[in-house]
Amino acid sequence: MLDTLLPILIFASLALAVIGAWRRVRLWRQGRSAPVDLLKGLAAMPRRYLVDLHHVVARDKVMSNTHVATAGGFVAAAVLMVLVHGLGLAEGVLGWVLLAASATMFVGSCFVARRRRNPPARLSKGPWMRLPKSLMAFSLSIFAITLPAVGLLPDGFVEGSGSWVLALALCAVLVWGLGEMVFGMTWGGPMKHAFAGALHLAFHRRPERFSTKGGEGNRSTGLKALNLDDRQAPLGVETPSDFTWNQLLGFDACVQCGRCEAVCPAFAAGQPLNPKKLIQDMVVGMAGGSDAHYAGSPHPSQALGGKPVGEHRGSPDGPIVAREGKALVDADTLWSCTTCRACVEECPMMIEHVDAIVDMRRFLTLEHGNTPNKGAEVLDNLIATDNPGGFDPGARMHWAADLELPLMRDRQQADVLLWLGDGAYDMRNQRTLRALVKVLRAADVDFAVLGNEERDSGDVARRLGDEATFQSLAKRNIATLSQYRFQRILTCDPHSFHVLGNEYGELGGHYAVCHHSTYIAELYDAGRLHFKPWKGGSVTYHDPCYLGRYNGEFEAPRNVLRALGIEVAEMERSGFRSRCCGGGGGAPITDIPGKQRIPDMRMGDVRETGAELVAVGCPQCTAMLEGVVDASAEVRDIAELVADALIAAPASTGERSQTQEAQAAEVL
Amino acid sequence: MQPDTHAIEGLAVTVLVSVGRHPVTGRSRRADQDARGVELARSLPGADIGLLHAGRLDAGNEAALRGYLGMGFDALTLIEQPENSDALPALAEALKAAPPQLVITGERAEQGEGSGLLPYLLAERLGWPLVSGLAAVEDVSAGVATVLQALPRGQRRRLKVRLPAILTVDAAAPAPRQSAFGPAQRGRLEVNEAPVAADVELAEWQFNPARKRPKRLKIVKAASARDRFKAAAAKAEGGGGQVLTDVTAEQGAEAVYKLLKEEGVLR
Amino acid sequence: MSEILRRDPRKEWIARNRLHPQHLEVLAELGRSAGQGAASEWVGPHGLVRRNPHVVGFMGPNGLKRIDRSGVQQGAGGGRAAKAAAQSKPLVEIESPAFLVTVVPDMAGGRLTGHDRDLLGLARQLADADPAAPGAVLAVIFGDHKEDGFAEAGIDRLLHLDGPEVEGFAPEARLGALVAVENAWTPRHWLIPDSKLGGADLGRRLAARLGERPATGVWQLEASDEADLGWSCTARGAAGSLDIQRPLPRFALALAECAEPVSDTRHAASELTLPQALPARLSRIEDLGQVAVDPAGVALSEAEFILSAGNGVRDWDGFHHAAEVLGATEGASRVAVDDGFMARNRQVGATGTWVTARVYVAVGISGAIQHLQGIQSCDKVVAINMDPGCDMIKRADLAVIGDSAKVLEALVALVEQAREEKRNAA
């Protein structure tokens, strides 16, 4: 009897799954078109899954192994199940392999169950709580029905022993398992992540993120430009269907693991943003309906508790953010993001939260004209004065009146173009700039500045969604830069670094850009700088998001600190897991209230290390961390530390190892 | 007329807008006060708002005018005029041809003479009442507008004015909403022709960038030249302020009190 | 009035005698009588260096112009004599003026404002330019007033229009009255303060009604032979970014500090009446009176006097009470807002409001750069703080080092005491 029932069940569930898949695909295809190489993507998918995705998952070893066992077991079991039970090819080794696969899967599902016993807050509950049971149901029932097939149990054992009840029960369990694992995969259960996730990896909007056999993927962090010339095209994303289809697909791939939630600084500060919930909101919007079924932590709201779930609803062609009242997402959710990319970095499904958030912000700014708080003013300033503070563009160099910085206009060429950034108007940052100039002069670097010809890089405008102002600034900067010859651009502002290096390219400006920490490290290695040993107290280092996660520069600043004789007392969250200072993405400008401030939390991290000084490499971080009241540590830019430690080259030049030893001795 | 809500439903409002000038860089932009006027108009429920500008159309001006469209308008009527012409006849004709109930405008232009006369001349020509320096329009009904005029220190005066009327706004009026790029690009500039009147008088004046006006020194009451000399020779106040350390709270309060009194902020 | 026309050896002697108590006055008169129309800026310390050297000189006995280098700068030694002079300012009477210069002072609060006095000073320049045919300064004032210094302010004739129709905000009635003045006397010059809600409004109405193109934002006058009225003026245009040089028209709306106020003479300030009663007219603008606005709740950007609280404020009731007693608008640092003591719309600074208050009192605010940005354009900053080294102290014009609660308490006591005394005195 099972022989007839099993193929029916299996093929029926497969058929339903295909129908579900087709329906799901239709949901994704509501999105705008996107240039994707489908075949190449499909071909690359296994590697992306096995290498890149698991590279992220493997940060949590137990979970990684669990996933390998469960997912691997499932994929194998499912394929073999079709062969063995569906097509009756039980002969030989197949049955045994199926047994092994389902057993592996079972073991995996036990670990899944264990994690679900006391799940951390970041995990979604609801249907996800039944997943381990479903996994077990599937693996156990497959295991059981395969036993007769391989002859471990006599044929017809189940029915034969007369226990119809047992047979039916087994079938029922199998139906449950098939329902969750096969049917649910395409109709919207927790297993959807496997189906959508696989395709998402194949058709990812940033294929360059993934490694190939040729080598590592790059970080691919630059935002994509908006076509402003097409007057009919909507600017940014108003409705879920305004996303590209592969973005929608990406949202659908979310496993609600909440890793993004756990690292999101805005979430931790109690600002109304939870990246996981945001992605789920997009899924709700894509399918239409309300967020009532969402089973994770909500967007926090100002008053400690969460934004109530179930009050927001949307549809594929309905607005995501309402001009008035509620729609799918509230505007303050989108404006809370600091674009720190911690979520993207952590997401095992490689979902691009920041792209989505900026896309939606673009609509709010360019179409609604609704950039909150000081946003509108800052953008107006950028338009009228080319800097966010509304300062006189002719006063950009006032801070350096006594330094006689060489101007590109006079020199026409230099090895290094020093990009000052808008910090030139800020008294605090001017100290950093002065320090950097001192260092460059000490190392005899051939550099020049643009002076008053420099404009804001457009970073803030772009993160605030004002693509028009960004492109206007970028194009004018590119035109200015094109007049001069230089090897590379040096800047102490990671935001300028990122924009010049990663985002101007699409508009025709290709430059080799480097951060001052990188450059100083190079100068030191080349023996052009000499430091006296560090005498201060303990020091920690804060990785700026736009230097670290955006550009992968984690080592150079640490090398410089080491060269200074400083041993960095690392914060728990450092390197690619560094916690944002709260200064990116225009967040200080939109200033969405939370229950605490992000820089206060970061200073708390600093305090935990016991450091008396926190070294930074970004004017924004400096401002944010210095704005903390009753801070336990002093904030200094790396350039300042280096400038303070400069000493003339020892008489016997070239003997670097000796000096180093001498320094080391002194440090000891 | 009956006190009905109809009056406000189809309230025809024309906002006169001009090309502004950024105070720091001099780049053209939407004029601040005019933009506030537009914002004020948008706060009137049921208002049917038209934007009207008389002036030259070139790239710089167009970008600035589109700034108003970006506040959520489909179109702006532009009466083309050469530079340095008197906009009054053109505007008056346009308003006479299709008279709105309310004309709202900023107090003075950011370019050219910027005398702030235009609304008054228009009011005179059209025979309409004019109220200046508004902070808000509270209500429009039965052919009467109830408005709040801004007084110093954030104070307000309530006025009633018979419609049709001209209202001018200044910096106390609500800040203009952000101008959105999309609508600004898509909006239409409807260009109308109108008679041109050259401003002959203005052409003879000399225009120079504003000189810094000398700060007046404290006037010494005593008529003696010696005292005046002392006043003139006294170093201009400023630089580091006075710091009172080691004083009792009472002494400190005394000093603060004196300063508040001198500045005349205590009532 | 014409005494300054005659050559007066005594005056010339005084002019040469720097120690004479009337030295300055006489010098002025002689300067004018020499027919130099240029503003004789020598009177008092006007501006920084805008002194006209031609006016400083005087005619020596041999008919040569002599410049007294030490002249005005070096004061008269005799303090006693100078005092005596101040007590009796000479009375200047102009019985049959050649023309009228009409000034319409704002009279805000029922008194001549500083701006009004500057205009009257300017009016005198116009009136007294030609000693051979001096003009008279006519001031037109509306409604009740408390001013008793019209004569010292340089007013020869005073037209006081009273009555319910010109009280409050009554631009149409006032305009009607001014038109009547024009019809009755056709003044040669009209000078009106270009002041918000005062002369700026009325003056433009008048000019528009009479079909004359006024000069607005005038801040400087110069004699000019080319101009019809013999003067040219410099006026601010384009939102204060341009100086426009043009002939002075009949109507001029002038800025504050356009001239020095009259300080050395007294004038008749004799009352005039209009030949005809004002016609009754229906006003299309009705004044419903001032709306009560709580100073504490005034929008920060408009506030003139702000009492701002930071992390150094502990006694919040005391702070609010102080703001109320002082009649100040409340502001706050971000910390005070974050900690929930103050509303968000009270935050001053980079991410709050940029304020333009005349007086800003920072109580327990350390002066972080983001906060200081917001008070850049404040005139006077007062800091009350425990820490003498903090940045707010560096920015402040007056800093009191002490506990915020105590200082505020003492300040409140002072203000209340002063009010009490005033009440008792009244």
Ligand SMILES: Cc1cc2nc3c(=O)[nH]c(=O)nc-3n(C[C@H](O)[C@H](O)[C@H](O)COP(=O)(O)OP(=O)(O)OC[C@H]3O[C@@H](n4cnc5c(N)ncnc54)[C@H](O)[C@@H]3O)c2cc1C
């Ligand atoms: C991007 C960004 C934007 C910001 N925007 C703003 C902004 O718009 N506005 C703003 O205000 N801040 C802003 N800040 C915060 C700013 O950096 C400071 O943290 C903040 O202004 C400090 O507030 P405070 O002076 O009240 O507190 P504190 O720095 O703690 O100063 C308290 C002061 O009170 C004094 N004090 C303590 N007790 C007493 C007492 N009993 N009597 C008298 N004095 C006492 C102390 O000496 C100290 O000087 C911003 C920060 C960042 C990073």
Ligand code: SF4
């Ligand atoms: S978006 Fe990524 S990190 Fe966040 S819950 Fe979904 S899968 Fe996890």
Ligand code: SF4
């Ligand atoms: S980018 Fe940073 S702030 Fe924004 S959602 Fe991701 S983790 Fe949160």
